[in-house]
Amino acid sequence: MAKKDDYRRLMDTEGAAVRANTTAFNDGRYESVARLDDYEELKEQARAIKEDAIERLPELVEQLRETVEDNGGTVYVADDAADANEYIREVVADEDAERVVKSKSMTTEELEVNEALEADGVDVVETDLGEWVLQVADEAPSHIVAPAIHKSREGIADLLNERFDPDPPLETAEELTQFAREHLGELIEDADVGMTGANFIAAESGTMALVTSEGNARKSVAATDTHVAVAGVEKIVPSVSDFAPFVELIGRSGTGQDITSYISLFTPPVDTPTVDFGDDETPLSELDADRDFHLVLVDNGRLDMRDDDQLRETLYCIRCSACSNSCANFQSVGGHAFGGETYSGGIATGWEAGIEGEDVAAEFNDLCTGCTRCVNACPVGIDIPWINTVVRDRVNRGADEGNFDPLVDGLTPDAEDDASPPLGKRFFGNFETAAKLGSATAPLSNWLADAGPSRWAMERVLGVDRRRDLPTFRRETFREWAETRTSGISASADGRKVVVYPDLYTNHVLTERGKATVRTLEALGCDVSVPDVRASGRAPFSQGMVRTATDHAEDVIDSLSEYVTDGYDVVVVEPSDLAMIDREYEKLLPEDDDALETVSANSYEVLEYVYGLLTQEGADEALLTGPDADGPGVVYHSHCQQRTLGLESHTVAVLERLGYDVTTTDVECCGMAGSFGYKTDYYEISMDVGEQLGEQLEAPGNDDRIPVASGTSCLEQIDALLAREPAHPIELLDPRRGR
Numbered sequence: 001m002a003k004k005d006d007y008r009r010l011m012d013t014e015g016a017a018v019r020a021n022t023t024a025f026n027d028g029r030y031e032s033v034a035r036l037d038d039y040e041e042l043k044e045q046a047r048a049i050k051e052d053a054i055e056r057l058p059e060l061v062e063q064l065r066e067t068v069e070d071n072g073g074t075v076y077v078a079d080d081a082a083d084a085n086e087y088i089r090e091v092v093a094d095e096d097a098e099r100v101v102k103s104k105s106m107t108t109e110e111l112e113v114n115e116a117l118e119a120d121g122v123d124v125v126e127t128d129l130g131e132w133v134l135q136v137a138d139e140a141p142s143h144i145v146a147p148a149i150h151k152s153r154e155g156i157a158d159l160l161n162e163r164f165d166p167d168p169p170l171e172t173a174e175e176l177t178q179f180a181r182e183h184l185g186e187l188i189e190d191a192d193v194g195m196t197g198a199n200f201i202a203a204e205s206g207t208m209a210l211v212t213s214e215g216n217a218r219k220s221v222a223a224t225d226t227h228v229a230v231a232g233v234e235k236i237v238p239s240v241s242d243f244a245p246f247v248e249l250i251g252r253s254g255t256g257q258d259i260t261s262y263i264s265l266f267t268p269p270v271d272t273p274t275v276d277f278g279d280d281e282t283p284l285s286e287l288d289a290d291r292d293f294h295l296v297l298v299d300n301g302r303l304d305m306r307d308d309d310q311l312r313e314t315l316y317c318i319r320c321s322a323c324s325n326s327c328a329n330f331q332s333v334g335g336h337a338f339g340g341e342t343y344s345g346g347i348a349t350g351w352e353a354g355i356e357g358e359d360v361a362a363e364f365n366d367l368c369t370g371c372t373r374c375v376n377a378c379p380v381g382i383d384i385p386w387i388n389t390v391v392r393d394r395v396n397r398g399a400d401e402g403n404f405d406p407l408v409d410g411l412t413p414d415a416e417d418d419a420s421p422p423l424g425k426r427f428f429g430n431f432e433t434a435a436k437l438g439s440a441t442a443p444l445s446n447w448l449a450d451a452g453p454s455r456w457a458m459e460r461v462l463g464v465d466r467r468r469d470l471p472t473f474r475r476e477t478f479r480e481w482a483e484t485r486t487s488g489i490s491a492s493a494d495g496r497k498v499v500v501y502p503d504l505y506t507n508h509v510l511t512e513r514g515k516a517t518v519r520t521l522e523a524l525g526c527d528v529s530v531p532d533v534r535a536s537g538r539a540p541f542s543q544g545m546v547r548t549a550t551d552h553a554e555d556v557i558d559s560l561s562e563y564v565t566d567g568y569d570v571v572v573v574e575p576s577d578l579a580m581i582d583r584e585y586e587k588l589l590p591e592d593d594d595a596l597e598t599v600s601a602n603s604y605e606v607l608e609y610v611y612g613l614l615t616q617e618g619a620d621e622a623l624l625t626g627p628d629a630d631g632p633g634v635v636y637h638s639h640c641q642q643r644t645l646g647l648e649s650h651t652v653a654v655l656e657r658l659g660y661d662v663t664t665t666d667v668e669c670c671g672m673a674g675s676f677g678y679k680t681d682y683y684e685i686s687m688d689v690g691e692q693l694g695e696q697l698e699a700p701g702n703d704d705r706i707p708v709a710s711g712t713s714c715l716e717q718i719d720a721l722l723a724r725e726p727a728h729p730i731e732l733l734d735p736r737r738g739r
Contacts, residue, residue: 003681010333011688014142014150018334021149022325028256029322029377035258036248046245047380050316053237054306060203060236061297067206072269073293077233080300085116088195088228091294092122095226097192103210103217104128105197106144106319107298108230110342110355113195125187127216129180136163142335143344145254145321150334184216189277194220198231199250199318201295202240209243210264211250218264225274226292233297234315240265246318249379254320269293305354310390314350316380323347323374323384328669328689329367338367346374346384353391362395366682369673370542371640372579386587392544396421421543424463428675429543432535435508438473446472465680469720471509478507478514482530495525498609499563503574504535505712516734517573517606523623523735524613529568533559536577541584542674550588557585560603561595570603573730575642575711576674578605582645605642606730607710611650614657625737626659633661635702636729637693637718639711640669651710651729658733663702667693672713686717694721708732 033039053060065075078084092100100122102108114124114135126132130148134141137159141147148156153173160176161169164183170176196217200209208229210217221227237243243265251260269291273284305311324330324345327338335344340352340360346368353361368388375383421429438445448454449470458464479502498521506514514530521528537552560570572578581596581603589596604612613619634655638648655662671689676682697707697718707726709715718726731737 004684007333007337007682007685010337011684014334014336015332015688017152017155018142018150019331021146022331025146025254025256025321025325029252029254029325030256032252032256032258036252042245042248043379043381046249046318047316049237049242049245050318050380053242054234054312054315056238057233057236057303057306060238061233063203064201064206064236064295064297067204068268068293068295071206071267071293073206073295075295075297077297078299081111081298084111084230084296084298084300085113087294087296088113088230089116089120091226091228092117092193093120095192095292097122097226099123099125099187099191100193100195100228101125101127101188101191101220101224102131102195103197103212103220104131104147105195105230106141106342107197107232108195109141110300111230111298113230125184125191127184127188127214127220128212129177129214129216132180132184133159136160140336141344142339143321143324144319144335150336185219188216188219188223191220191224193226193228194222194224195228195230196220198229198235200243200246201231201236202238202242203236204239205267206295207240207265207267209247210262210266211247211260212262212264213255213260215262218262221266221268221270222272223275223277225288225290226294227268227270228294228296229268230296230298233299233302234317236297246379250318250320253318253322253377253379254325268295301355305350308354311350311354311387313382314347314354314387316382317347317351318380320379321345322377322379323382326373326377326668327368328371328373328671329369329685332685332688333367338364340364346388347378347382349391350384350387353394358391358394358398361391365392365395366676367685369676371669371673372583372644373640373668375644383587386584389541389544389546393546394544396425396544421545423461424679425543425545427462427464428678429540429545429548431539431675432504435473435504438471439475439477439508442473442475446470459680463680464678465683467683468678469716471505471716473508474511476511478502478511479530479532481511481515482518495527496613497529497566497568498526498571499529499531499560499568500606501533501536501560501570501572501577501603502530503572503577503712504539506573510712510715510728513573513728513730516728516731516737517571519735520610520624520730520733521571521613524610524619526613529563531559531563536580537584537588538576538580538674541580542676546588549584553580553585553588556581557589557593557595557599560599564598564602568602569609570599571606571609572603573606573728575605575639575645575647576713578603578647579641579645583641605645605647605650605710607651607654608647610730610733611654614654621658623735624658624733625735627732633663633705634708634732635663635665635697635705637665637667637670637697637707637709637714639709639714640673642710643668648710655708655729655732660732663705665693665696667696669693670709670711670714670717672717674713677713677717687720690717690721693717697722706732 068075076087117124126135133148143149157170198208199211251257273289330338339348341356343351349361349365370385455466459466500517518528534555537549541549582600642648652662670693671686677686707718708729715726
C-alpha cells in the first residue's frame with residue numbers, strides 16, 4: 001500500500017510540473033531534430049564512438065592519465081565512492097578550503113561528495129540554479145538534466161522567500177533568477193575550490209567538454225585556483241573531434257535546444273589568471289595563472305558493467321534525459337518515484353543496478369513498461385527496455401518465494417530455474433495458460449472471474465486491481481473459427497499466401513478482429529491460414545521471465561519458419577507481438593539464427609500488409625467496405641511499439657484511401673501497457689497517463705468520431721476511458737462490417 005500512496009502523493013504534488021516540463025522538452029526535441037537532415041547518421045556516429053571508447057576503455061584511461069599529467073594536472077582513478085571522496089577531501093584540506101563551489105554533476109550526486117565535504121566543515125555550494133534550489137530545499141534531484149523539474153515557479157518563490165526573506169518578496173521568474181545570480185555570485189567570489197563534472201573528455205589532449213545552460217561552470221573554474229573535475233570513466237572518448245556528434249545531439253535530445261547555452265571546452269590546468277575580486281586595480285593579465293587541476297575518474301562499478309554483456313550499453317549513456325522525457329510513467333510521477341539513489345528514468349535501471357545493486361533498481365524497475373518509446377529518442381540508440389527486462393529477470397531470480405504449488409498447469413516458475421518471480425508476475429507471465437482455461441470454460445470462467453469474491457482474491461493475491469474490467473474470454477477461439485469456417489470469398493489463383501498469427505488476445509478474447517483480418521485479406525485475393533502457433537512470449541518477457549520468453553520464441557520461429565519456407569507471408573494483428581519477432585527475438589535467440597531472420601523479414605503488421613496490397617496494380621478496393629457518405633470520421637491512436645517500428649502511417653493511409661476522414665492523437669502512450677494497467681500498484685498511474693489520451697479523444701471535433709486503436713492495451717484503455725466503444729482498424733475494413 002505504501003508504494004501506491006507514494007505514487008498518488010507524487011502525482012498530486014509534482015506530477016503537473018513534471019508533465020508540463022517534460023512535454024515541453026519533447027516538443028522541442030521533435031522540432032529540433034526535424035531541422036537536422038543527418039539526425040539518424042549523427043546518432044549512428046555517436047553510437048559508434050561510444051562503442052569504440054568503451055571497448056578500449058582501459059587503454060583510454062591510461063592515455064588520459066599521461067596526457068593530463070603532461071599538461072601539469074593530476075589524475076586519480078577511484079575504485080568506488082568512498083575512494084573518490086577520500087581523495088577529494090584531501091585535495092580540499094590541502095588547500096585549507098572553507099568553501100567549494102560546484103557546477104551541476106550527476107557523478108558527484110552519485111558519490112555524495114557534498115555530504116563528505118560538509119562532514120569536514122566545508123561549505124559546499126551548488127551553483128546550478130536547479131541544483132541550488134534543491135540544496136536550499138534539502139531535496140534530491142528528480143531529473144538528470146533539470147533537477148528541479150518537479151517544482152513550479154510559485155513553489156520556488158515560496159521557498160526562497162521563506163528562507164531568505166527578501167524585500168520585496170520574489171515573484172516572477174526574472175526576479176528569482178536575478179536573486180539567485182547575485183546571491184551565488186557573492187559565494188563564488190569567496191570560494192577556494194571549484195568543482196565540475198565533465199560531459200566528455202578527450203584522451204589524446206585532456207580536453208573536457210562541459211555542456212550547460214548557465215555560465216556557472218565557467219565561473220566555478222575561473223574564480224578559484226584549484227579545479228577538481230569528477231567524471232565517470234565512461235565519459236572518455238579518444239579525441240576532441242569525437243565531441244562533434246554529441247554536441248549536436250545532447251541539447252536536442254534533452255531539452256529540445258539546437259545547442260545548449262554554453263559549450264565550454266577546457267584543457268586544464270587552464271591559463272586563465274585567477275580573479276582577485278578584492279583587487280580592482282591590477283589588470284587581469286598581470287594576475288597569477290598558477291592553477292591546480294585534479295581529475296577524479298570514477299569506476300564505482302563501471303568496469304564491471306563494461307564486462308557485463310547486458311549492462312554494457314548503459315555506459316553509452318550521455319545523460320541527456322530523453323528517456324525520462326519520453327516516458328509516460330515518468331511524466332506522471334517524476335524521478336522521485338521513477339529513480340534510484342541517483343539516476344532517474346528508463347536508463348536509471350542500468351545505472352542503479354551497476355552502481356548500487358539490483359535491489360535498488362528493483363524498487364522502481366517495474367515502472368518501465370517496455371513500450372519502447374525511449375528507444376528512438378535515445379541519441380546513442382541504447383535498448384533501454386531490454387536493460388530493464390534483464391534486470392527484472394535478475395531480480396526475479398533473486399526472489400525468495402519459498403516452495404510454490406502451481407494453481408493450474410502452466411503457472412510455473414521461470415523455465416529451468418530454481419528461483420522464481422513473485423506470484424503476481426508469474427500469473428501475468430503465464431497468461432497463455434489462463435487464456436486457454438478461460439476459453440475452454442467460458443462463459444462460466446468470465447462469470448466466476450468477475451464475481452466479487454474472485455475480484456477480492458485476485459487483488460489480494462495476484463495484485464489485479466478490482467477497478468479494472470477483466471478480458472472476456474470467447475468459448476470459440478479465433479483458431480477454432482478459422483478451422484471450421486468456409487471462406488466466403490475465394491482467393492485468386494495468383495493471390496498471396498498468408499498466415500495470420502493468432503496472438504493471445506486475438507485468439508481468446510478479441511476474436512472479431514482476427515475474423516475481420518481473415519475476411520479482409522481474402523477479399524484482397526489472399527489464401528489465408530491460421531496456424532496453431534504458441535503465444536509470442538510477450539507476457540513472460542514483460543515480467544522479466546526471460547527464459548520462458550525464450551522458450552516461446554524458439555517455438556514460434558520453428559512453427560512460422562515452416563510456413564515462410566513454403567511461401568507464406570506472416571501477418572500479425574497485435575503490434576507488440578510483431579515487435580517481439582522483429583526486435584526482442586534478436587536478444588533471445590542466437591545471432592546467426594537464419595530462421596529468425598527469414599521470419600522477421602516476411603512478417604508484417606496487418607494494416608502495413610493491407611497497405612502493400614492496396615498499392616499493387618489491379619487491387620480492387622471495392623471489395624472492402626468504406627464509410628457511408630455521411631458516416632462518422634475516425635480518430636486514430638497508434639500503438640507505442642507500432643511507432644517504434646515506424647508503421648503507424650500505414651493505418652492512416654489505408655483508412656484515408658478507403659474514404660475515412662482521419663484525425664490522429666499526439667499522445668504517445670495510452671498508459672495501459674499490457675499487464676501494467678491491471679496491477680493494483682500501478683492502476684492510478686495507468687489512468688493518469690490515460691487521461692491525456694481520453695481528453696484528446698473527447699475533444700471537440702473528435703468526440704463524434706469512431707475511436708480506433710491498433711493495440712490490445714490501447715483498446716482496453718480507451719474502452720475504460722470512453723462511453724463509446726473503440727474499434728481495431730481492421731474491423732473498419734471487414735467486408736461484413738454493418739451486416
